[in-house]
Amino acid sequence: MVPIQIEDLFYTYPSRETPTLNCINAQISPGDFVLLTGPTGCGKSTFLRAINGLIPHSSGGTLTGTVRINNINVSTQPLATTCEQVSLLFQNPDDQLFCTLVEDEIAFGLENLGFPTDKIRQRITMALEQVGLTGFAERRIDELSGGEKQRVALASICAMQPQILLLDEPTSHLDPRATRDILSIVKQLNTEIGITVVLATHRVKQVQHLCNRVWLMHQGEICLDLPQSEAFQDTSIFRNLGVELPEPEESSNDTQHRSSFHIQSKDTLLEIQNLYYQYPSSEVHAVKDISFEVSRGEVVAIMGENGSGKTTLLNLIAGLLQPDVGQTTIDEIDVRRLKLHQLAGRVGIVFQNPDLLLQAETVCDEVEFGPKNLKLKSDKLHTLVNQVLDQFQLTDIAEEAPYSLSRGQRQRVAVAATFSLHPNIFLLDEPTTGQDAQHLQLLMDELCNHIRQENRTLIFATHNIELTQKYADRVLLIHEGELIYDGTPISAFTDHNLITKCSLMF
Amino acid sequence: MAVRKPNLESRTKILTMMICGCLVIMLDSPSALLVCFLASLLLVTSAIRTLKQLRLLLIFLFFTTWGLIYSQGIFYNAFPRTVLITLVPVDFPLIGKWTGGIHVYREGLFHGIIQSLRFNTTLVIGCYIVWSTQPRDLLLALSQLRVPGALAFMVTTALHFIPVIVSETAAVLRSQRLRGFRYLRFNLIASVRGVINSFRPILAGNIRHATNLGQSVESRGFSPETTTQRTSLRTSQMGKLDYSLVAILSLCLICVVGLKVLYFCYANGIYYVSWLRGVYTFTREIL
Known part of the structure; x- marks a missing residue:
């Protein structure tokens, strides 16, 4: 039996005209471990949400085509039924954990499905064991590290014993050791229990040796669907799309x-x-x-x-x-x-979440905000803003609303808006989060060039x-x-x- | 680490807030309202764990009390009213003539004190609930109280995100200042615009967090329509203390409503019996 079969899948978000998922046809065999990668904004997260039924059940927009799990169309069965077969682990553990205690969090899904208490307790013990957190049941979640929180999130979906596990950038907030721990648990679930895994990530190098199939997405389409052994023979397609290459470059x-x-x-x-x-x-x-x-x-x-x-x-x-x-x-x-x-002008900071800096109506206003506060004369202000927009390749989108842009572009706007004050010390907190290799390289190249040219200082945490x-x-x-x-x-x-x-x- | 068992069951806390909310609306006497407020303070002290919480509570109380007394003092429009201080005289050019003078009224201040005691009592009990209840317990309690699932989840999620919102708001405001923005300056329009702009990232962040959490719980089988079919790992039973408190508060509310109705009938000439004169006096003076 084919656990996941996707046919002619199109999906368009309510506010958009072009489809985010564009004629996807694919299937996954039982026990597969699929690496789903592609540049930022290519539709990976949307695709995972279509597989687990959040689209269309909890989303507006237009969905055509079918996603079948064990031959049942997920759009026709209730989400509560689908979630017993397919589970989705999200990017940021802080956004998905709901309870205060570890065991409550793991019990949450089972309680929703109406499991009896004794069964819930059994499943909690089993799930904690699977993710290596035995003895953590009574711990407070806010006292755990980022890696431990993500393991709790993983345990909370493992407890529901799904056949298919979908993971959306599960390690982007984690340090390398926590990343390794999470990925080895996922691999263990895949090989020992036979759970089918689809893992979306930019970090190809970390996952390439774990998967047996690779999907490369671009503009809502799967443009490469090959077994792992063949997928990386020609890396030009990865390079062209700005996706991290499986092997380190020279x-x-x-x-x-x-x-x-x-x-x-x-x-x-x-x-x-x-x-x-x-x-x-x-x-x-x-x-x-x-x-x-x-x-x-x-x-x-x-x-x-x-x-x-x-x-x-x-x-x-x-x-x-x-x-x-x-x-x-x-x-x-x-x-x-x-x-x-x-x-202001001495030190500037861009947070890990660049959205906290974006407060203006247009990209131009955002870049202008700092220098304007420093009472720069209008002719100088105009020249400076144009120069910064040009330096960070934002001229074409100067009149766009920052929130309508992709994650990579938003980060670039936040960096440009901070840079426009020409701070002597530029602070950048974890620039890699949610960024593909191409966007990251562009951003860092530009920033380092300008910083060094102007004899300023860049301090970044990563x-x-x-x-x-x-x-x-x-x-x-x-x-x-x-x-x-x-x-x-x-x-x-x-x-x-x-x-x-x-x-x-x- | 085990979590300390709360003294009151979550349903009791919610019912306490609802009953006290009604009670403070029914009461008019400052002394009775002060008793309610002090009792609520006593309750919240059992939930305060950190200095930060205490500071936050004091800030809330200060601003609500000051805001209500100040606004009622100036904008009180009932009669009779006695002018205590004149801020803008009637003969002041333009503003004086236009507004008829701006004064602080004694009765307005008194009314402001009453309103702030009402508001603060409910606020303090709200803080007690937020600081002493886990989100899942609150969700369970609201479901047991037959609150619609969607509403229960919204309330719980809102409370769940309070610390996140506070921390993100601080980050947004500080980052704006680090980009040279000053909230307090002579250009009032620019200040207001800055404050409005700061809401944008805060709001966007809240929507993003709520969307992610909503999707996460839906992916784990939560549905507002099926909350009644949920089971629960923890059973939550109201104890003697809970029943006693709810009963006493309910009785108080019923008595106050009854006495107020009797007094209303007496004051409006609808119903009067001489042997209830003591009750009428008690209602007028104490309640």
């Missing part, structure tokens, strides 16, 4: 990219001294006794496991948080002496070793809030113990 270009630039001066721009910070709701310090200096023109990566304190450190540098102890000076000025609006190797002059490794390494990326990544300690080993 690294000589990367080295040249970084070494072609050099730090123009050794002026200290940022000085951090004995920084401590503890969140009011926490019992431990998120940042502990961190001290370092950054010179003008440097590109610095901050790396560490989920919850190690990277984002907290960026927020402290930006002045968004006030340290409990210690001092941050930018250009020899103590950040605590300045109000936030006085830091889990991605390749990104650091390619763009950073220096890496700071943070572990449990403490700075444990400050030096070149090459020597950091050749130290096996160091990268294992920081959960950076995949």
Whole structure:
């Protein structure tokens, strides 16, 4: 029996004219592990939602064609019936977990299906065992790490014992170790229990050795559907679509990219001294006794496991948080002496979720917002805005609403809007989240070029070793809030113990 | 780590809020309303775990009290009313003539105090529910109280996202300031526009979170139409304390309604008996 059979599937969102899914025909055999990849906005998430019945049951728009699970059309059977056969794991664990305790979360689906209590308890035990969280039943979810939360989310759907598991970018928020853990659990479910898996991701390298089939999507179509052994023989199609290649490219270009630039001066721009910070709701310090200096023109990566304190450190540098102890000076000025609006032009930050920065009606207004607040004269403002729009290739979409753009474009707008203030220190938090290889490379190339040309400083937080190797002059490794390494990326990544300690080993 | 068992069952908390909400509407006397408010404060202290919660509660109370007293003090339009302070005299050019003068009225301030006690009592019990109830318990309680599934889920989701909304709002406001924006400045239009613009990412974030959570729970078989068919891992039983509290509060509400009806009949000449004079006095003076 074919567990999933998709025929002539078209889907158009209510507000759009062109279909997001465009004539998809495919089928999956029992026990298959399918890697679904493609550039940002190609329709991967929509496709998964069509397979599990969320489209059309919980969505407007127009769906034609059929998705059959065990020969039953999912659009004609209730979602509650489909969810016993197909489960979907979402990208961000914080958005999908509903309860306070681990066992309540795992029980939630079973309670909805009307399972008796004793059966629910059995399934909870089994599901926790499957995801390696035995003994976690009574734990509070908000006390868990990002990787543990995603495992709880996985356990909550495993408990429903589906035949098919759909995963939508399940590791994009996780550090390499948590990523490895989640993927090995999924593989185990696939090989030992025989669950059919469809995993959508940009990170082809991490999944290519686990799957037995590869689907490549582009503009709502499956443009490549091959067994894993054949899919990567010709990588040109992946390269053309800007999708991460299965094998690492030659690294000589990367080295040249970084070494072609050099730090123009050794002026200290940022000085951090004995920084401590503890969140009011926490019992431990998120940042502990961190001290370092950054010179003008440097590109610095901050790396560490989920919850190690990277984002907290960026927020402290930006002045968004006030340290409990210690001092941050930018250009020899103590950040605590300045109000936030006085830091504009000295430091700028783009969050992991760039949407938090987008508040204007058009892309042009967004880029204009910062310089306008600094009371730039209108002729200079106009020139500056046009220049920044041009630098970040946003001129064509200058009059578009930021929220109508793709994720990659939105991040580019957020970066341009921050860059328009020409901050001496540009802070970027995890630029890889939800980005395909092409968008990420374009963004980082542009940003690093401008930063280095203008002798400014870029500090970015990431889990991605390749990104650091390619763009950073220096890496700071943070572990449990403490700075444990400050030096070149090459020597950091050749130290096996160091990268294992920081959960950076995949 | 085990979660501390709450003192009151979730249904009791919801019923307490509903009954107290009705009670404070029926009461007019500041002393009776003050008793209700103090009792609600006593309740919320059992749910306050962090300094942040305490600070948040105090901020809520300050702004609602100040806002209500101030607005009622100025805009009170019933009679009689006594001018305490004149902010803009009648003969002030343009604004004075146009508004007939802006004054703070004694009766308005008094009315503002009563309104703020009513509002704050309900607000404090609301905080108690949010801080002491898990989302799933709330969903279960609302279902047991026969609240429609869609509404129950909406309420629960809204409460679930309060911490996320607070943290994202802080991030949005701070990031705007870091881009040179000042909320407090002379250009009022620009300030208002900035505040309105800041709602955009907050709203978009909320919609995104709610959509994702909605899809996640629907993918796990949740449907507002079938909440009555749900089973529950945890059974939730009302204990003696719960029944006693609900009974006492219900009795109080019934008594207050009864006394108010009697007083209304007396005051409007509909019904009067002399041996109830003590009741009429009690209702007028105390309730």
